[in-house]
Amino acid sequence: MSRISNDVCVTLRYDAQKLGGFMATTTPAAKRETLNLRVRPQDRSLIDRAAQLLGKSRTDFLLDAARRAAQDALLDQTLFRVSPKAYAQFVARLDAPPAPNEKLRKTMTTVVPWE
Numbered sequence: 099m100s101r102i103s104n105d106v107c108v109t110l111r112y113d114a115q116k117l118g119g120f121m122a123t124t125t126p127a128a129k130r131e132t133l134n135l136r137v138r139p140q141d142r143s144l145i146d147r148a149a150q151l152l153g154k155s156r157t158d159f160l161l162d163a164a165r166r167a168a169q170d171a172l173l174d175q176t177l178f179r180v181s182p183k184a185y186a187q188f189v190a191r192l193d194a195p196p197a198p199n200e201k202l203r204k205t206m207t208t209v210v211p212w213e
Contacts, residue, residue, distance in 0.1 A: 145159060
C-alpha cells in the first residue's frame, strides 16, 4: 500500500520474520507536474464522492482513472505489422478447426448440468 504526498512516498511492506508486522520505509516521491482542467460542479461533486468512497484524494482518483483510460486507448490501437505470408498463415490458423484431442472430445461429449 502506498500513499504519495508532495515530498515523500511511504510504502508499507510486510516483514513477518524481522518485525512480525508492517514496516514503513520512505523514499523521495517522483516530481509531479501540474495539469489543470475545467469541470462542471456536478461532475466535481461526483468525482469527490467516488474518491472519498475509495479513500483517495481527488488528484489520485483522477490520475488513476486517466491512467487506466490512457492505457486502454493505447492498447486498443496496437497495430501489428506482418508480411502478407505471415498474415495468411495467421488467418489460416484462426479458420482451421481445432485438432482433435482427448480433452476436446471429453468436453464435447460431457452432458451439461442445466439440461
